[in-house]
Amino acid sequence: MSHGITEQDAGAVGYCGEMGGPWHGLPQYVTYDEEVPYEVVLNLFDFPIIKSPVAIPANVADDGTVNLLTQAELTQALQAGAPVQWLTQEDMYVLTRTDSASRVFDVSVGEGYTVYENTRFLEAIKAGLLDKYPQVKLISAGTMFGGRKSFISILLDKYHVKGDNSETVNKLLLAGYYGGGSNVAGAHGTRIVCNNTLRASLAEAAANKSLKKFRHTRNVGDKIEQHVFDLAEVFGKLEDHKAKLNHLASVAMREADVSAFLDLLVPLPEATAIDEDNRSTGKKRSVSMATSKRDKILDLFENADDLQGGIARTRYAMAQAVVDYEEHHKIRRNADDAYVYMDQVQGRSADFCDQALAILTPDGALDKVLAS
DSSP: TOOOOTTOOOOEEOOOHHOOOOOOGTTTTESSSSOOOHHHHHHHHHHOOOEEEEEEEEEEOOOOEEEEHHHHHHHHHHHHHHEEEEEEEEEEEEEEEEEOOOOOOSSOTTTOOOOHHHHHHHHHIIIIIITTTTTEEEEEEEEEGGGEEEEEEEEEEEEHHHHHOOOEEEEEEEEEEEEEEEESEEEEEETTTEEEEEOHHHHHHHHHHHHOOBOOOOTTHHHHHHOOOOOOOHHHHHHHHHHHHHHHHHOOOOOHHHHHHHHHHHHOHHHBBBBSOOOBSSOOHHHHHHHHHHHHHHHHHOOOOOOGGGGGTTTHHHHHOOOOOOOHIIIIOOOOOEEEEHHHSSSSHHHHHHHHHHHTTTHHHHHHHHHO
16 A cells, blocks of 8 residues: 555544544544544554564475475465474564564564564653643654554644735654664644645754654663653744744745746756757656646646735745645655655655745745846
8 A cells, every 4th residue: 555554554633623634534543623642642552563583484304405485385384284494594583563463564674673662652752742841732643554654743833824824733743663764753834724734844853853863773762761852942943934934925926036936946958859860869758747847836826725815926825836736736656645745744745845945045046046
């Protein structure tokens, strides 16, 4: 499943009346009108993971010859009651959910990998963040990829950009992984009317600086539980981010500004070249794709209902048009809401929207081009 939510996964989503329901309407996601109760999240994350040696099935002949078994041969041997020997592999271990006998990571881990339970991670978040900062609330939580990834979304604050009728909710996304990957944090804002998600890069950097990244090495639990979670800098950077957006909402964009911005964000490849035999040697498809992207962003900037009124034709509206394109209009293969959300928070879409915001920011690339 492209979204990563399998039958073994579960989750909870709060503030559904205000922010919308869960991805896909899946039955394993429970919903709440207010914040998600901590005990519900604790129960979601309470499944056992064990690290076991990797073993390969084989037949060992009397002369010592080892014949590794295929899946079909193993199945046949087990059904026939034939003896099977299991050859353990040095420094190779598999992570398995004992409640479902399923692997949570397709690649083996080494001797030094330490299983750090999701429940302990959640308890550390409660002690270091939820209890310490009573203004923050649990918006959603759940698992993906059969339990390999666990996420917690925390409400930090709500605000309005000047002239924008839509409320924006600032969130902190915490993600923990079994197998490859570290426990990470991401800060972003979601504009409610269109469900557009824009990463607050400076706040995210501050969040990761405060929350750090902890790999599953020896003593990982002690390191996380002894770490001091400090959101003071995160809140400060979010205030800076809001000030930036309010400033952009006050700066109108002329036709020349729009053209220069699109040239910086989505430059058109060189025109298609023709060789001596009159054959195309250029990038006709690339030109078409870039033109289509530029046209759609421009259309959203000029015509989207939620980008009119006090923010119409401002740099803030252009930033939101880019986000709207990435999140709702970009052509994706085998993608859905959960995939798009994660991409907009921590993936290539987030990077693209960051680039757009940086171009529009005072003294950014657009100002330098216009001043030249």
